[in-house]
Amino acid sequence: MTLSPADWNALWLTLRLASVSTLVLLVLGTPLAWWLARTRHWLKGPVAALVALPLVLPPSVLGFYLLISLGPNGPIGQLTQGLGIGLLPFTFAGLVVGSVLYSLPFVVQPIQNAFQAVGDRPLDAAATLRAGPWDRFWTVAVPLAKPGFISATVLGFAHTVGEFGVVLMIGGNIPDETRVASVQIYDHVEALAYDQAHALAAVLVVFSFAALATLYTLQRRNTHLNWGRS
Amino acid sequence: MSLYRFIVLLPLLFAQPLWAATVTAAVAANFTRPMQALADRFEAETGHQLRLSFGSSGQLFAQIQNGAPFDVFLSADQAKPEALIDAGDALADSRFTYAVGALALWSATPNRIQDGEALLRRGDFNRLAIANPRLAPYGAAAMDVLGRLGLNEPLADHIVQGQNIAQTHQFVATGNADLGLVALSQIIEAGQIASGSAWIIPSDYYHPIRQDAVLLSRAQDNTAALALLAFLRSDTSQALIETYGYHIEVPQ
Structure with missing residues (x-):
């Protein structure tokens, strides 16, 4: 049970994909979570539902619609071609787009819950001390919502590592570009190379367990700290 | 109709002719459309019931090895039926090429x-x-x-x-x-x-894509499974398979 160079490449590609996707998710997800946590706009319900959709939809559905909409006849495909970027399916950038959509609820929801838990009072108090909205957001809301950001980062990253259906649909199985670890495992199983599948699968199981165990240990410590403070 | 008579007659809804049996076939995904057409004819002709499971040959192979309740396996290749025979999960003399992919x-x-x-x-x-x-x-x-x-x-x-x-x-x-x-x-x-x-593509540009069918060991006494394999070999079935874009080889 040893990993081949192709297996290592697939693992490395998976880590790159998960890192880039998590970064993009934090940048896009934070303002979205803030808006969802604070707004009373009638669009809040529909937008929250859209964010949660990937939880419910099978990845094959998401991947199929991505393949069509990112393709040369789809709206996004025509946009990216018009911008001179070319077509996204079968590229690393295409996988990032797919992963961001697929992992969106895992990043937005923990941050949104954390912002809601912060509530109005600390922000009002900061406002009476003449802190501007920007200042209140960065020096009050974000530090108080730190546990939410930790959860969002770990869950977004781990969920992207575990992604399979979407990548399968839009990836095209290109080495070092779209052949991630989960697809490589599927290949091994289909080719009846069960030993190789075991080795790579074991790496993923150990990694996922370690990531989640770290998260829940950190969370427990954080709640203890909060109790200590109050 | 009185309720009493209705209840008495109810079991007839689920009744099968005495000689009819059920066969479950695991079928390679590329053969889905012809198999559905063949299934209707098979059921009409023989009165047996045919249940179909479609999937990739690799998945179906792994499921069969792990005890899936299939009677007949229609693979997309020859290697997997052979491997099942070697493992004792399928019967060697039942194997034949039901279609040749183009x-x-x-x-x-x-x-x-x-x-x-x-x-x-x-x-x-x-x-x-x-x-x-x-x-x-x-x-x-x-x-x-x-x-x-x-x-x-x-x-x-x-x-x-x-x-x-x-x-x-x-x-x-x-x-x-x-x-x-x-x-x-x-x-x-x-x-x-x-x-x-x-x-x-001219067929001499690539090795023939022979797709083999095999009877699985658990079904060696299943009359419906044996009937299905005979039905697949028949001239009318082979002619139908050809219209779906496959080549055929006259089975021995």
């Missing part, structure tokens, strides 16, 4: 393919979709074709792989790949190329 170069755009070989050599297309050659017999055949044309190296950057022949077809159908080497059975309807344009 390969076509296909584009979803009409008139895109005039001279397929010249088009491949020119290389003026974005992507060429093939099935994963490690997993799918049609993928291995696609590599044979590229090897014969000496295009393995020149086209390496153009190739994208579907995990199976169904996904390969999907890449081309959605326009994400200009061209694809797909199964003829996927693009043919009533003997015609149903949409887009295609070049049917």
Whole structure:
């Protein structure tokens, strides 16, 4: 049970994909979570539902619609071609787009819950001390919502590592570009190379367990700290 | 009708003729359409009940090895039925080639393919979709074709792989790949190329894609399973299979 160079490449590609996707998710997800946590706009319900959709939809559905909409006849495909970027399916950038959509609820929801838990009072108090909205957001809301950001980062990253259906649909199985670890495992199983599948699968199981165990240990410590403070 | 009589007659709804039995067949995904047509005829002709499970040959193989309740296995290749026979999960003398797959170069755009070989050599297309050659017999055949044309190296950057022949077809159908080497059975309807344009690859460009059927050991006394295999071998079934874009070999 040893990993081949192709297996290592697939693992490395998976880590790159998960890192880039998590970064993009934090940048896009934070303002979205803030808006969802604070707004009373009638669009809040529909937008929250859209964010949660990937939880419910099978990845094959998401991947199929991505393949069509990112393709040369789809709206996004025509946009990216018009911008001179070319077509996204079968590229690393295409996988990032797919992963961001697929992992969106895992990043937005923990941050949104954390912002809601912060509530109005600390922000009002900061406002009476003449802190501007920007200042209140960065020096009050974000530090108080730190546990939410930790959860969002770990869950977004781990969920992207575990992604399979979407990548399968839009990836095209290109080495070092779209052949991630989960697809490589599927290949091994289909080719009846069960030993190789075991080795790579074991790496993923150990990694996922370690990531989640770290998260829940950190969370427990954080709640203890909060109790200590109050 | 009184309630009493209704209850007495109710079991008749679930009744089967005494001689009828049920057979469950695991069928390679590329054979889905012809199998559905054959299933209707089989049930009408024999009165037996046929249940179909479609999947990739690799998945079905793994399921059979782990005790899946299948009676007959229609693989997309010869290697997996052979491996099941070696493992004692299938009966050697039941194995035969029920269909021989044919390969076509296909584009979803009409008139895109005039001279397929010249088009491949020119290389003026974005992507060429093939099935994963490690997993799918049609993928291995696609590599044979590229090897014969000496295009393995020149086209390496153009190739994208579907995990199976169904996904390969999907890449081309959605326009994400200009061209694809797909199964003829996927693009043919009533003997015609149903949409887009295609070049049917000469069959001496690749190793024959023989698809073998085998009776699984657990079903050796299942009359419906034996009837299904005999039905598949029959001339009328073989003629029907041919209209779906397969070659046939006269079974021994």
